[in-house]
Amino acid sequence: MNNHDASSDAPRQVSFALRHLSVADWARFGVQEIAYIRPVVVNGEPAISIHAADGTPIGAAPNAALAIAAIEQHELAAVLVH
Numbered sequence: 001m002n003n004h005d006a007s008s009d010a011p012r013q014v015s016f017a018l019r020h021l022s023v024a025d026w027a028r029f030g031v032q033e034i035a036y037i038r039p040v041v042v043n044g045e046p047a048i049s050i051h052a053a054d055g056t057p058i059g060a061a062p063n064a065a066l067a068i069a070a071i072e073q074h075e076l077a078a079v080l081v082h
Contacts (some may be wrong), residue, residue, distance in 0.1 A: 035076040037067045 034053040039046060042060060048067040050059040061067035071078040 033077055034079055035071045035074075036079050036081045037061075037064060037071070038081070 035058065036051050036053070037048050038051065040049040040060070041047065045062075048061050048064050049057055050061065050067050050071060052058050059067075059070060061070055068078045
């Protein structure tokens with residue numbers, strides 16, 4: 001009798017798949033689901049830029065709270081990048 005649950009392999013399979021993504025696949029990873037913010041200066045004023053996961057600028061806001069709200073309003077996941 002086999003007590004092995006196939007669902008217990010899922011995390012291992014995902015981990016394997018992520019480790020073997022090509023550079024091009026990594027560049028596109030999360031582009032439609034993830035956005036990040038970073039501080040910038042616009043017209044001499046501090047602001048927060050919003051970027052897609054691949055780095056494409058997609059917006060700006062006067063502060064981080066508004067930038068995150070805009071990201072969430074567009075059904076994206078906001079992540080912090082260091």
